[in-house]
Amino acid sequence: MQATLHAIAEPRRREILGLVRHREMTAGSIASHFDVTRPAISQHLRVLHGAGLVSERRQGTRRIYRARPEGLLELRKFLDEFWDDRLDALKREVEAEQENGDAGEGPRR
């Protein structure tokens, strides 16, 4: 998950993901969408591939990339758990507050 977060924390890499989200693209055509040099994009693609966020397929000398949404599964799970746990905690707090119902307490803070 560290690799996933590190990969998508970089704006350019998220843009790349957006490009290959629906269709396959060669490294070259991906690079042509940006104003940085091709090797820079190549390095981003390596990071994305290393994190399992894109698949790489070779066709002759071309390399064809495509988004791999499964690569985001672990992160999604992390966020969902965090979210649920926190909401549960809020719920427990509210309930505890109601149980020791010392009226006239007034709004805290």
Place this chain on the structure above:
Amino acid sequence: MQATLHAIAEPRRREILGLVRHREMTAGSIASHFDVTRPAISQHLRVLHGAGLVSERRQGTRRIYRARPEGLLELRKFLDEFWDDRLDALKREVEAEQENGDAGEGPRR
């Protein structure tokens, strides 16, 4: 969302989030869980707070922090959309493949 990703891409900051996920904590008690200096944690807390991932409350000279799961909403949405879109695309591809049913094509790749 850039701020959110930047914030949680750092492992130490995720640990901090884990600490204050269920309970409030002062900056000092948070820092005591790590082997780096207190100012380092203070800087992490500033990043987390700037990204809206923790709330900050002052009580005398103490600063009390707590996780703010709402701060993850936008990122969750981004991931969900990405996920759904991509699965939809896969579905469309499979259907298209079935429609032009040239049998004997065999498994690709």
Place this chain on the structure above:
DNA sequence: CACTTACGAAAGTCTATGCTTACAATAGCC
């Protein structure tokens, strides 16, 4: 008021990283 406690802010250091300019590798074409 002096003293302590609990912090953040500022400045400097060191590493990580995104970028560039070479260069190498591999596949097709004549």
Place this chain on the structure above:
DNA sequence: GGCTATTGTAAGCATAGACTTTCGTAAGTG
């Protein structure tokens, strides 16, 4: 075999960022 096209790799550079030490600040306490 040469030639071109498409791409990754290597090395170097400049900026970002995580950390440290030092200092400043605000709230209590005697």
